[in-house]
Structures are given as C-alpha cells and as structure tokens.
Amino acid sequence: MTDARRIVLSSDHAAIPLRLAIAAHLAAQGWEAVDIGPTEAQSTPYPERGAEAARRVASGDCQLGIILCGTGQGIMMAANKIPGIRCGVCSDTFSARMIRQHNDANMIAIGARVVGEGLALDIVDAFLAAAFEGGRHAPRVEMIKALEKG
Ligand code: RB5
Numbered sequence: 001m002t003d004a005r006r007i008v009l010s011s012d013h014a015a016i017p018l019r020l021a022i023a024a025h026l027a028a029q030g031w032e033a034v035d036i037g038p039t040e041a042q043s044t045p046y047p048e049r050g051a052e053a054a055r056r057v058a059s060g061d062c063q064l065g066i067i068l069c070g071t072g073q074g075i076m077m078a079a080n081k082i083p084g085i086r087c088g089v090c091s092d093t094f095s096a097r098m099i100r101q102h103n104d105a106n107m108i109a110i111g112a113r114v115v116g117e118g119l120a121l122d123i124v125d126a127f128l129a130a131a132f133e134g135g136r137h138a139p140r141v142e143m144i145k146a147l148e149k150g
Pocket of ligand 1: 014069070072073
C-alpha cells in the first residue's frame with residue numbers, strides 16, 4: 001500500500017464519464033482526487049491532458065496519476081515524455097499491480113473504449129493497493145531513469 005493520498009486525474013473527451021466515475025470512487029475511499037478535467041464533452045487533445053497531469057506528478061504536487069483516453073495509449077505516450085514519469089496502459093488488474101510493484105510506475109493510463117467501468121475501478125484499486133518492491137527491481141528502474149538523461 002502506498003502512503004500517497006493525492007492523485008491527479010485527467011482525460012480527453014473520449015473518457016470523461018469514466019474519469020468522473022473514478023474520481024467519485026477515489027473520493028469515497030478517502031483519496032484526494034485532483035481532477036484537472038476537462039469538464040465539457042468537447043474535443044480535447046490527449047497530449048495536452050496527459051502532459052498537464054504528468055507535470056503535476058513530476059513536480060511532486062501529486063504523488064500518483066490516473067489518465068484516460070479512448071485507448072489509453074495516446075495519453076500514456078504523452079505523459080511518458082515528461083521527465084520522471086513512468087506510465088503504462090493497464091487493461092487488467094495483474095498489470096496494474098505489477099506496474100507498481102516492479103516498475104515503480106507513478107501513473108497509469110486506462111482506455112475508456114477498452115474496459116468497462118467495473119473493471120476500470122478494479123484496475124485503479126489494484127494499482128493503489130500495490131507498492132514498489134525495490135530489491136532486484138530497483139536497478140532496472142534506475143536504468144529507465146538514466147535513459148532520460150541521454
Ligand atoms: C480520440 O478519438 C482518441 O484518438 C483518443 O481518445 C485516444 O484513444 C488516443 O490514443
């Protein structure tokens with residue numbers, strides 16, 4: 001279990017209802033969900049949404065992030081361009097647990113056109129319940145961080 005309590009949420013237009021459902025789910029569990037929108041069902045570019053959420057995590061304002069678009073793929077790609085971010089698309093609970101335990105991910109992306117609300121909430125719960133194991137995984141994560149430095 002992580003001690004993080006502040007989680008940034010964002011999405012593009014394809015995932016607004018699922019993002020709102022996740023925000024309500026987190027709030028009901030006592031997490032501080034920092035939902036940075038959008039609120040309108042207007043076309044909203046996923047690179048902007050992913051980068052803004054990622055900057056909240058990279059700056060330390062939020063400890064973790066959950067971002068959504070139609071597939072999760074585009075917004076994940078954008079978030080991973082921000083130094084310090086380790087984000088992957090999760091469409092199952094096993095990956096959501098392992099991406100934290102082994103990869104020390106600080107964000108996950110979910111595809112609102114891929115998974116239903118029930119599974120998405122389980123994915124969120126699995127991610128948040130897990131913690132980085134360190135040990136043999138630590139030098140591998142350090143290698144990822146080193147790649148950002150060129
Ligand atoms: C928007 O139509 C869609 O392309 C976007 O939500 C996402 O799936 C991109 O990766």
